[in-house]
Amino acid sequence: MNAEIIAVGTEMLLGQIANTNGAYLAQQLAGIGINVYYQTVVGDNPERLEKVLKVAESRNDLVLTIGGLGPTEDDLTKQIVARHLGEPLVVDDDAKAKIDSYAATSGKNKTPNNAKQELKIQHAISLKNHNGFAVGDLYLNQHGTSYVLLPGPPAECLMMIDRELIPQLKKHGDQNRVFNSRVLRFVGIGESKLVSDLADLIDHQTNPTIAPYAKAAEVTLRVTASATDKNQADALIQGMVDQILAIDGEYFYGYGDDNTLASVVVNQLIDRKLSVTAAESLTAGEFQSTIGSVPGVSAVFPGGFVTYANEAKHQLLSIPAEVIKTQGVVSKSTAIWMAQQAKAKMQTDIAVSFTGVAGPDKLEGQPAGTVWIGIAYRDEEPKAFLYHFTNGRQRIRARSVMAGLDLIRRRLAVH
Amino acid sequence: MNAEIIAVGTEMLLGQIANTNGAYLAQQLAGIGINVYYQTVVGDNPERLEKVLKVAESRNDLVLTIGGLGPTEDDLTKQIVARHLGEPLVVDDDAKAKIDSYAATSGKNKTPNNAKQELKIQHAISLKNHNGFAVGDLYLNQHGTSYVLLPGPPAECLMMIDRELIPQLKKHGDQNRVFNSRVLRFVGIGESKLVSDLADLIDHQTNPTIAPYAKAAEVTLRVTASATDKNQADALIQGMVDQILAIDGEYFYGYGDDNTLASVVVNQLIDRKLSVTAAESLTAGEFQSTIGSVPGVSAVFPGGFVTYANEAKHQLLSIPAEVIKTQGVVSKSTAIWMAQQAKAKMQTDIAVSFTGVAGPDKLEGQPAGTVWIGIAYRDEEPKAFLYHFTNGRQRIRARSVMAGLDLIRRRLAVH
Known part of the structure; x- marks a missing residue:
C-alpha cells in the first residue's frame, strides 16, 4: 500500500514551522508496512488544496492530510475533502458532547466556529482527539483511494496517530499480514562504520528489513518484519536483533523511537541509586542541562559546576593553578582533576568533566574540537579520554555531552 | 512569480531528517517576492521524481529541486531534470578544476562518481558550491517553467542559496522591481498580543507586508517591501519598522533571521565589559549552556552554579537552610538569595537565578511551570519575578532561559 502525506498550512509552506507531524507519521506508517512515496505541503488555499488532492489521489492508495481542522476561517481541509468525495459533513456525537461540555463548564458560549470541529465526513470512522476538539x-475506500484527516497542532496530531489512526489502520488492513518494527539506538559509532560492519545483513535483507538513520550524535536502525501474526513478526525481529548485537552490541544503548541516551543513563543511575555530578568547561552546563531534562533526575543529581574560566576551576573546584599552568587547561590532568574534585565536593558516586576547545578559535595551540572528558567513579582511579570532534561549536559541544553520557553508560555496563 | 520546492531524498520522505533546506529556501524566496505555493518531498526514485517534475511544471513558473546532486548512484536529480528538459549535461570548468585540484592534493584518484559532480545542464547558469563539489x-526559461537545482547537504545548500541563487534571481528577475525584507525579533510578548497590538497595521498592509511568526519562546515579524530601487524599498521598510516599534518597541530585541536573544545579550555584555554568572535549579545549566553557545562569551562569563538539590544551594551558594525551609525553595527569597550569592561568589557584575517547578510533578504544592527568576545587578537591590509557564518540562525550562536573558536585556536597556 502506498501513501501520500499532505500537510496543509501557509506557515509550513513558507518555512515558518517545520513539518514534524509529517515526519512522525511517515515513520509510524513505515512501521505497519505502508510506504510513503510523496509528501506535499500546500497553503491554506482551497483551490490549491483541491489540486493537490487530485494529484495525490491519482498516484496513491491512501492520502493523509494534516492540518486545517481547527475552528478558524482558514481551516477548510475537512470541507474540501468532503466536497471532493461527494459526502456531506455530519455531526460526530462524541466530539459534540466534548465541545458542549467544555462550553458549559467554562461558561463561554459555543460559537459556530467551535461547532465546525464536531463535524466528520459521512461514512468516515471518527478519530478521537485526545488533546483538543477537532x-x-x-x-476507507475499498476500490479507490482512502483518506485520513488529522489535526495540525503536534500534541493533537501525534496522539491521534498513536492512539487512533495506527490501531484503526492495523484493524482494517490486510488481516493476514502483521507488521512490526523495533528501533535500535547506537552511540559512539558512525553510520558508515555501522553500515559496513552490518553489510552482510543489510545486503541480504528481505524480511525483516533494516533501515539505518544517522542522527545528531548517534545512529539508529529500524528493523521491520511482516508475518502472519505478531508473535511470528516479533520472532523474526528478535532473530535479526540478535545478529546485529552480536556484531555491534558494544555500541547499542537502547530501543525505541523517542528514547535518548540521557534518559537511559539517568534511569540506570536511578535504578542503581548512583548519584552524579559534573564539572563543565567548554560545554558550559549543557551536560547537566541534558540530564536535567529527564524527569526524576533529582533523585541522583544534586547539582554541579560550570567552570568556564581557569580561575573558576581554581576557585570552585580547588584545582591548583599550577596544574593548569604546567599541564594546560585542555589536558588529561585538568580533566581528571575536574572530575575528581567535582565528585569530592558534591559527594557523589560519579562525576564527569569536560575541558576542550569549542572554537571557533584555537586554545593553547590546540584546534577547535579537541576535547578531554574525565570520569571519576567511586574509589576507582579517575580516567580521562581524548576526543577530536568537528563541524562547529554547537556540534562539538553536543557530541561532547553524548560522549560523557556514553562514558557513564560503559562504566555501568561493566557491573 | 509562483514556485514549487521539490526535496529529493528517501530519508526526508520517511521523516528521518527534516526538510530544513526547503524551509530556508521558502523564506529567502519570499524576501524577493517569489511565492512558494507548494513543497513536495519525493524519494530517490527516478520514475516518481519525473512524475513530480511534471506536476510541478504544470502549476509553477519556477521549480526548485534540493538534493540528489552528489556522487553516489542514488544521486540522479540532475540527470533526470536534464532529460526532462531535453538538454545534455556538460562539464562546468570551474567545478572540474576544483575536483581535479582536490584529487591532486589529496593523492586520491578521481573516480567517475566524483566526475558526476562537475556536470551542469547545458544552457544553465552554474551555481558555485562553496562548501562542496557538486x-x-x-x-532560465522565459516562456515556460524555469528550474533551479541545489545540493542536499545543508551547509552546501544554504550557502548556495545565499551567495549564488538569490543574487542571480534578483539579477534576472524583473529589473524594475526590487524586493527587500527585514526580520524584527520580539521576546516577552505572545504572537496573539503582538498581532492584536499591530492589528491596524496588519489589516491595512499592502506594501510593505508584515508576516508574524511564533517561534519557541519568541515572535518575529518579517517586513517585506517592493520598490523600484533598494533605497526606496529600505525607506518603505524603515517607515513601517518605526510604526511597529512605536507600539511594541519594549519587546523588540534585534533584527535578523539567524539572530538570537542569547547572542544579542552576550554581545552587549562584551561591549559594555559586564561579567555575568548564574545559579540554576530547574534549568539545570541550560541558561549557562545557552550563553556558552555564543562565541566570545568567555570574556564575560567565568562560570557558575547548578544547584539542583536544596543541599547544593546551601553548600555551593551558602544560602542558609533556614531561608529555604521557611520561604520554600520555589520562592522570591530563594531566587534573590541565589542571584545575590552567585554574584558575590563569582564577583561578576550580574547574576541571574532560576528556581521553579519543571514538572511533571508539583513541588511544595506549586504546579509545574511556576518559576521565580532573580537578577542581581552590581550594587542595586536584587529583584525576582514570578512566571507561570506551560506545555511540559522542556518548554518550561526553555522559556525560563529566555525570560532570564530578557531580564538582563531590560536592565541593560535602562542605561
Missing part, C-alpha cells in the same frame, strides 16, 4: 477522519 | 544549476 475530530479526525478515516474514510 | 555544482548547482539555474535554468
Whole structure:
C-alpha cells in the first residue's frame, strides 16, 4: 500500500514551522508496512488544496492530510475533502458532547466556529482527539483511494496517530499480514562504520528489513518484519536483533523511537541509586542541562559546576593553578582533576568533566574540537579520554555531552 | 512569480531528517517576492521524481529541486531534470578544476562518481558550491517553467542559496522591481498580543507586508517591501519598522533571521565589559549552556552554579537552610538569595537565578511551570519575578532561559 502525506498550512509552506507531524507519521506508517512515496505541503488555499488532492489521489492508495481542522476561517481541509468525495459533513456525537461540555463548564458560549470541529465526513470512522476538539477522519475506500484527516497542532496530531489512526489502520488492513518494527539506538559509532560492519545483513535483507538513520550524535536502525501474526513478526525481529548485537552490541544503548541516551543513563543511575555530578568547561552546563531534562533526575543529581574560566576551576573546584599552568587547561590532568574534585565536593558516586576547545578559535595551540572528558567513579582511579570532534561549536559541544553520557553508560555496563 | 520546492531524498520522505533546506529556501524566496505555493518531498526514485517534475511544471513558473546532486548512484536529480528538459549535461570548468585540484592534493584518484559532480545542464547558469563539489544549476526559461537545482547537504545548500541563487534571481528577475525584507525579533510578548497590538497595521498592509511568526519562546515579524530601487524599498521598510516599534518597541530585541536573544545579550555584555554568572535549579545549566553557545562569551562569563538539590544551594551558594525551609525553595527569597550569592561568589557584575517547578510533578504544592527568576545587578537591590509557564518540562525550562536573558536585556536597556 502506498501513501501520500499532505500537510496543509501557509506557515509550513513558507518555512515558518517545520513539518514534524509529517515526519512522525511517515515513520509510524513505515512501521505497519505502508510506504510513503510523496509528501506535499500546500497553503491554506482551497483551490490549491483541491489540486493537490487530485494529484495525490491519482498516484496513491491512501492520502493523509494534516492540518486545517481547527475552528478558524482558514481551516477548510475537512470541507474540501468532503466536497471532493461527494459526502456531506455530519455531526460526530462524541466530539459534540466534548465541545458542549467544555462550553458549559467554562461558561463561554459555543460559537459556530467551535461547532465546525464536531463535524466528520459521512461514512468516515471518527478519530478521537485526545488533546483538543477537532475530530479526525478515516474514510476507507475499498476500490479507490482512502483518506485520513488529522489535526495540525503536534500534541493533537501525534496522539491521534498513536492512539487512533495506527490501531484503526492495523484493524482494517490486510488481516493476514502483521507488521512490526523495533528501533535500535547506537552511540559512539558512525553510520558508515555501522553500515559496513552490518553489510552482510543489510545486503541480504528481505524480511525483516533494516533501515539505518544517522542522527545528531548517534545512529539508529529500524528493523521491520511482516508475518502472519505478531508473535511470528516479533520472532523474526528478535532473530535479526540478535545478529546485529552480536556484531555491534558494544555500541547499542537502547530501543525505541523517542528514547535518548540521557534518559537511559539517568534511569540506570536511578535504578542503581548512583548519584552524579559534573564539572563543565567548554560545554558550559549543557551536560547537566541534558540530564536535567529527564524527569526524576533529582533523585541522583544534586547539582554541579560550570567552570568556564581557569580561575573558576581554581576557585570552585580547588584545582591548583599550577596544574593548569604546567599541564594546560585542555589536558588529561585538568580533566581528571575536574572530575575528581567535582565528585569530592558534591559527594557523589560519579562525576564527569569536560575541558576542550569549542572554537571557533584555537586554545593553547590546540584546534577547535579537541576535547578531554574525565570520569571519576567511586574509589576507582579517575580516567580521562581524548576526543577530536568537528563541524562547529554547537556540534562539538553536543557530541561532547553524548560522549560523557556514553562514558557513564560503559562504566555501568561493566557491573 | 509562483514556485514549487521539490526535496529529493528517501530519508526526508520517511521523516528521518527534516526538510530544513526547503524551509530556508521558502523564506529567502519570499524576501524577493517569489511565492512558494507548494513543497513536495519525493524519494530517490527516478520514475516518481519525473512524475513530480511534471506536476510541478504544470502549476509553477519556477521549480526548485534540493538534493540528489552528489556522487553516489542514488544521486540522479540532475540527470533526470536534464532529460526532462531535453538538454545534455556538460562539464562546468570551474567545478572540474576544483575536483581535479582536490584529487591532486589529496593523492586520491578521481573516480567517475566524483566526475558526476562537475556536470551542469547545458544552457544553465552554474551555481558555485562553496562548501562542496557538486555544482548547482539555474535554468532560465522565459516562456515556460524555469528550474533551479541545489545540493542536499545543508551547509552546501544554504550557502548556495545565499551567495549564488538569490543574487542571480534578483539579477534576472524583473529589473524594475526590487524586493527587500527585514526580520524584527520580539521576546516577552505572545504572537496573539503582538498581532492584536499591530492589528491596524496588519489589516491595512499592502506594501510593505508584515508576516508574524511564533517561534519557541519568541515572535518575529518579517517586513517585506517592493520598490523600484533598494533605497526606496529600505525607506518603505524603515517607515513601517518605526510604526511597529512605536507600539511594541519594549519587546523588540534585534533584527535578523539567524539572530538570537542569547547572542544579542552576550554581545552587549562584551561591549559594555559586564561579567555575568548564574545559579540554576530547574534549568539545570541550560541558561549557562545557552550563553556558552555564543562565541566570545568567555570574556564575560567565568562560570557558575547548578544547584539542583536544596543541599547544593546551601553548600555551593551558602544560602542558609533556614531561608529555604521557611520561604520554600520555589520562592522570591530563594531566587534573590541565589542571584545575590552567585554574584558575590563569582564577583561578576550580574547574576541571574532560576528556581521553579519543571514538572511533571508539583513541588511544595506549586504546579509545574511556576518559576521565580532573580537578577542581581552590581550594587542595586536584587529583584525576582514570578512566571507561570506551560506545555511540559522542556518548554518550561526553555522559556525560563529566555525570560532570564530578557531580564538582563531590560536592565541593560535602562542605561
